Amino acid sequence: MERKKIWWMIKKDLLTLWRHKVQFVSLILFPILMIALCGWGMGGTVENTPVVIVKQTSGYITDQAINAIKEDKTFEVKDILSDPDEAKKMVDKGEVKSAIILSSDFEKDGSRNAILYIDSSDQMTTQMVVPTTQRIFASLSEQIEINKIASANRNTNQLTSMKQAIKLQINKIYGEIEYIDFLLPGVLAMTMFMSSMLGLGDSIAGERERGELARLFMTPTSISSVLTGKIISQVVKEMIRAIILILSAMLIFNVVLNGSLALLILVMLISVLCFVGFAMMISATAKTQEDYIQIVMPLAIPMMFICGVFFPKETMPWLLQKISYILPLTYAEDAFRAVMLQGAGLSSIAMDLVVLLMFTALFFIVGVVRFNRDI
Amino acid sequence: MKYAIETNDLVKVYDNNFKAVDNLNLFVENKTIGGILGPNGAGKTTTIKMLTCLIPKTSGEAKVAGFDITKEPDEVRNRIGMVPQMVSLYKDLTVRENVELCADFYNVDQSTKDKKIDDLLELVDIKYAQDKYVKQLSGGMQQKTSVVASLVHSPDILFLDEPTVGLDPTTKRVLWDLMVDLNEEGRTIILCSHDMYEVDKICDNINIIDSGKVVANDTPQGLKDQLLSNIEENNKQIRESIFKLEQEGIDENKEQINGLKSSLTDESEKVTVLVSNINEDMLNSLENLDVVQEVTTLGNTRLNISLKRSETSVNEVISTILKNGGNIASIKTNDPTLEDVFVAITAKSRRRINDGT
Incomplete structure (x- = not known):
């Protein structure tokens, strides 16, 4: 008997989704939109920064410097001027992000000067442009010195070995991981979390507000049957959303999936259960959807930032790092990153999954106990 | 079983210490149509919620269809149906799907379910619209669907909370006739309404609730007769007072006498x-x-x-x-109407509360 009721709850929610075209389209488009925004808008790589070069002298070194700047993807050289003041005005007006000024003594040995005039209000561009410019000029300086020594008939092999006195070997153990690869697991966890919150809000608080739940609770039916049906239908919806999100990321941005797909689906399932449980616990006592949103938002929004969705947790202050350990999103996001980026196996993420399951059990128990049948 | 609804000193105090129902003693005889009237905030909705096992009582006792609402809530739920004021059907499901959902939630026997649903849809004349989504229906048709969903398990008692609000006169009459027919079939009908004409027309007995208590209980005509006799009794007392004051001296007590005269109610x-x-x-x-x-x-x-x-x-x-x-x-x-009774009784009840008696 109870199975039939649970099935009705699932059927009702899925039929409503199918017949409510806006909801259905949103289910499909939302994950694609999320990944497109994150991939293109927050990809983390600064390229084609508009710059202007000021050339106050001519010569071989000046040409070398200009070519090096032009060839670097970070820059898009808008113009080459001779007047430094004009170049600075362009930066001040926001026409370009920086001006690279090669001074009039740039061709003279011992007094070569270059000035980087940069709009530091754009912190992300500054962080990228300054080291790139430093790298270009360091490389150029090194080449000038090597050329000088070589022209003095010294052993160039010795010079090369001097240059490589310390060899740095970079070994990227998980391959070429870009920011979008780092971002995807976090975005996946965050999308599942937010849509579980909002979806169950309508499903429980909304139905309570519209009196639909009251009709069900006036029948000889246990609270747990109704909630189980609601949770299963929400889990189905969130799994569809998550799979669309992963496929979009793979197809649009060639995102890497180093781990097992089956394990990833298991992590998704447990995470969704946990998030839906959390939403159910909150909606247990919310009389209206507005009440529910007022409770959920102050909890959900900080969670997205504390749990390391956009930046590694380790870069956050000590207190926030500690708080993140009592939030389920942290463990979901850890497990996703481990499977997707590091190719971790079940044993490596077992602790994350156990913690998520413990949170899930806690949320369900508290939710069912606190849930009341009141209209 | 004499009473379909029986409450003894039923109390509901909410978490904010608001006492919505205060030692309520409510009795509705089995197989009758009982009206529950009361001003807004009188405690009607809270009472209905307790009787339909949606919220727990704070103290006292209540039996519905002979079953205790706290000890045997599922027995109660099996025997009651509820037509709420706000149509609480799933708008994206069809009429039939909504009714089938309710049938399964009430554990209706699968072998008879389809026939029962067909009969009920025919009874309220909406079978032709059974495959339409509820959101496509008019208010009257939605309310008829709500009635069918509430009757699908053949309850002994049907609660209706403002069932005809916003409906056109013809649909109202259809629902009134339906209530009477259901009662004639042996069901108890509990009608909460602010429509005095509706209550007067179809109820056998009326309980007027105010401030969480029953302040009057009688047949509609009995309540009107009570109002007349109360007016006569009240006027009699006022006239006696006027007579005494006149004996003591008309000029000295002129102001008081005029005040009393103006408080006489027209009993003609x-x-x-x-x-x-x-x-x-x-x-x-x-x-x-x-x-x-x-x-x-x-x-x-x-x-x-x-x-x-x-x-x-x-x-x-x-x-x-x-x-x-x-x-x-x-x-x-032009006898007093039920509305006159309602206004007089609830005003008196409010005066008592304000006076602390």
Whole structure:
């Protein structure tokens, strides 16, 4: 008997989704939109920064410097001027992000000067442009010195070995991981979390507000049957959303999936259960959807930032790092990153999954106990 | 089982210490149509929520269909149906899907389910719309669907909370007839409504609730008679007081006497007679009758007459009109309405609360 009721709850929610075209389209488009925004808008790589070069002298070194700047993807050289003041005005007006000024003594040995005039209000561009410019000029300086020594008939092999006195070997153990690869697991966890919150809000608080739940609770039916049906239908919806999100990321941005797909689906399932449980616990006592949103938002929004969705947790202050350990999103996001980026196996993420399951059990128990049948 | 609903000192105190229901003693006889009236905030909805096992009571006892609402809630739920004011059906499901969902939630026998649903849809005349989504239906059709969903498990008791709000007069009448038919089939109907005409028309018995207590309980006519006798009793006391004050000295007590006189309630019986051939003799004869206080004419065919209440006063008026050559087309006495009763009782109840008695 109870199975039939649970099935009705699932059927009702899925039929409503199918017949409510806006909801259905949103289910499909939302994950694609999320990944497109994150991939293109927050990809983390600064390229084609508009710059202007000021050339106050001519010569071989000046040409070398200009070519090096032009060839670097970070820059898009808008113009080459001779007047430094004009170049600075362009930066001040926001026409370009920086001006690279090669001074009039740039061709003279011992007094070569270059000035980087940069709009530091754009912190992300500054962080990228300054080291790139430093790298270009360091490389150029090194080449000038090597050329000088070589022209003095010294052993160039010795010079090369001097240059490589310390060899740095970079070994990227998980391959070429870009920011979008780092971002995807976090975005996946965050999308599942937010849509579980909002979806169950309508499903429980909304139905309570519209009196639909009251009709069900006036029948000889246990609270747990109704909630189980609601949770299963929400889990189905969130799994569809998550799979669309992963496929979009793979197809649009060639995102890497180093781990097992089956394990990833298991992590998704447990995470969704946990998030839906959390939403159910909150909606247990919310009389209206507005009440529910007022409770959920102050909890959900900080969670997205504390749990390391956009930046590694380790870069956050000590207190926030500690708080993140009592939030389920942290463990979901850890497990996703481990499977997707590091190719971790079940044993490596077992602790994350156990913690998520413990949170899930806690949320369900508290939710069912606190849930009341009141209209 | 004498009572379908039986509460003894039922109390509900909410978490904010608001006492919504205060030692309520409510009785509705089995297989009758019982009305529950009360001003907004009187405790009606809280009472219904407790009786339908949606919220727990704080103290006291309540039985519905003979079962305790706290100890045997599922027995209660199996025997009640509820038609709420706000149509609480799933708008994206069809009429039939909504009813089937309710049938399965009430554990209706699968072998008889389809036939039962068909019969009920035919009963309220919406079978033709069974495959339409609820959101496509008019308010009246949605309410009919709600009734079907509430009856699908053949409950002994049907609660209706403001079922006809916002419906057109024809649909209202269809629902009233349905309530009466269901009652005749042996079901108890509990009707919560602010529509006094509706309650007066179909209820066998009325409980008026105010401030969480039953402040009046009788048949609709009984309540109206009570109001008249209360007015007479009240006027009698006022007249005695006026008489005493006049004995003590009219001039000294003039202000008090005038105040008391203005508090007298008009207890005369108002009669409207539709009559042809109104003439001077007829009017004079009517005015000379002891039972007549005032006669006014409205147009050439209508007489409005104020009478002293007595068993024979209307007879005397009819005889006088006929004797003077009048032909009576209709006669209507303007007795107090249920609305008059409601206003008088709830106002009195509020005064008592304000006075602390």
